[in-house]
Each structure stands twice: as structure tokens, then as C-alpha cells.
Amino acid sequence: MLRIWDNLPDEMKNDDVRQYYDILKNRKLSLFVKRAFDIIMSFILLIIISPFLLILVILIKLDSPGPVFFRQERITRYGKKFKIFKFRTMTVDAEKTGSQITIKNDSRITRIGRILRKYRLDEIPQCIDILRGTMTFVGTRPEVPKYVDRYTPEMMATLLLPAGVTSEASIIYKDEEQLINNASNVDETYVKIILPAKMSYNLQSIERFNFIRDVKILFMTIFAVCGKEYKDS
Numbered sequence: 001m002l003r004i005w006d007n008l009p010d011e012m013k014n015d016d017v018r019q020y021y022d023i024l025k026n027r028k029l030s031l032f033v034k035r036a037f038d039i040i041m042s043f044i045l046l047i048i049i050s051p052f053l054l055i056l057v058i059l060i061k062l063d064s065p066g067p068v069f070f071r072q073e074r075i076t077r078y079g080k081k082f083k084i085f086k087f088r089t090m091t092v093d094a095e096k097t098g099s100q101i102t103i104k105n106d107s108r109i110t111r112i113g114r115i116l117r118k119y120r121l122d123e124i125p126q127c128i129d130i131l132r133g134t135m136t137f138v139g140t141r142p143e144v145p146k147y148v149d150r151y152t153p154e155m156m157a158t159l160l161l162p163a164g165v166t167s168e169a170s171i172i173y174k175d176e177e178q179l180i181n182n183a184s185n186v187d188e189t190y191v192k193i194i195l196p197a198k199m200s201y202n203l204q205s206i207e208r209f210n211f212i213r214d215v216k217i218l219f220m221t222i223f224a225v226c227g228k229e230y231k232d233s
Contacts, residue, residue, distance in 0.1 A: 001028065002024055002025055005021060009079050012078070012160075014156070016157065017153065017154070017157045020207070021160060023209070024160055024206065034138075037137070038136050039130075041130075049124065056087060056121065056124075060087060060116075064091060064112075066091070067088060068087065068088060069086065070084075070086045072144065073145060074163065075143055075163070076134050077160070078159055082129070084135075085125035087122040087124070088122075089113030089117050089122050090108040126165045130165070136162040136163070138167060139162055140161070140169070141166075141170050141198075142164075147195065151199075158203065169202050173232075
């Protein structure tokens with residue numbers, strides 16, 4: 001459930017966030033069902049796909065030296081920091097040798113990593129984050145702190161809900177690596193062009209939030225992974 005308004009972080013207590021807060025405050029049932037679904041489905045999925053996860057673990061270890069998981073600090077609900085669970089798709093210490101944004105044909109991506117990223121298999125371990133409550137199946141993708149620091153007052157409204165594994169924005173911009181591939185400054189291009197565009201969808205999702213819509217986005221994600229294209233309208 002939502003925190004009481006007065007208990008929100010100071011940086012979130014502004015008029016822009018308030019309008020989205022009031023929308024979510026009136027959708028308590030959907031918020032409850034959303035969390036119940038997250039707990040039940042993430043638990044079931046982790047059990048059912050555990051043999052498949054073991055195979056991926058072996059492939060990652062055989063492909064390149066380093067840990068199986070990529071643990072990076074991200075921001076979730078109410079500005080809380082957490083370390084996300086993802087299968088490692090890049091070389092060890094990749095962040096020390098380039099931007100935190102990955103571009104197309106990035107030399108830091110491993111062989112098995114390209115396959116994992118293409119079919120979003122690297123996101124599967126986030127079921128652990130969902131079970132813990134730091135993430136949800138459908139919601140704004142968790143950003144690293146330095147990009148959250150660039151949020152506008154209105155963008156802070158996306159932190160009213162847990163960070164998500166998928167969203168309409170991430171489906172529309174699933175090939176964002178190609179959009180910034182030729183940028184002279186990858187970080188600035190992301191902050192000034194890609195991030196505002198994605199946030200427009202994320203804020204609209206809060207306005208239209210309900211559990212049925214979450215289910216629809218989950219199916220859209222499956223279709224997108226299978227090759228269906230969804231265009232920016």
C-alpha cells in the first residue's frame with residue numbers, strides 16, 4: 001500500500017507527484033492484487049524454471065570468467081537503493097571501461113550475453129527482487145542513481161510504485177541501444193532524449209493503472225520477445 005503523503009521523501013513531495021499519488025490512493029484494491037500476484041507468481045516461477053536457470057548458470061560460467069549474477073545499485077520505490085539481480089551479460093568490470101548505458105554491438109557483451117539480452121533471459125533472476133518486494137512484474141524500469149538524480153519533479157512520481165521488470169515504455173523502447181548507437185555522448189543522449197520519452201509512457205501508466213492493464217502489458221512483453229513490434233505513438 002502507499003505510504004502516507006507526509007511520510008514520503010522530501011524530494012517527492014511536490015504538486016506534480018501529488019496528482020499521481022491521489023490517483024493511486026483511490027486504487028487500493030489493484031495495488032493489493034498487484035502485490036499478491038507478484039508474490040505468488042515469482043515464487044512459482046522460481047520453482048518451475050529452476051532447472052532452466054541452472055543451465056543458464058553453467059553456460060555463463062563456461063562462456064567467460066566472473067560471477068553469474070550482475071549486482072548493480074538501482075533505485076526503486078520511494079527512492080530506496082537496492083542491488084538488482086540479473087544474469088551477467090558483460091565482461092567483468094565492464095562499467096569501469098565504459099558508460100552504464102549499453103550500445104549496439106558493445107564489445108563488453110559476452111557471447112552468451114548477447115543471447116540472454118536478445119530474449120531478455122538476463123532479467124529472469126529479478127523474480128528474486130519481486131519476491132523481496134524491491135521490484136514488481138510491471139512498472140518503471142529501475143534506473144541507476146545518477147539518472148534518477150536527473151529526474152524532473154514530475155518524473156519522481158514513478159517512484160510511488162516499485163521498479164518493474166517490464167513496462168509499456170520498455171516494450172516500445174526495447175531497441176533503445178540502436179537509438180543511441182551513433183550518439184557522441186551516450187549519457188546525455190539518454191538523459192535528454194530517451195529518458196523523457198520513456199517517462200512519458202511511465203507517467204501515463206500511473207494515470208491508467210489497474211491490475212488488468214498490468215496483465216495486458218505482461219502479454220505484450222511476451223509477444224515483443226517473440227518478435228512483435230510495438231511502435232512509439
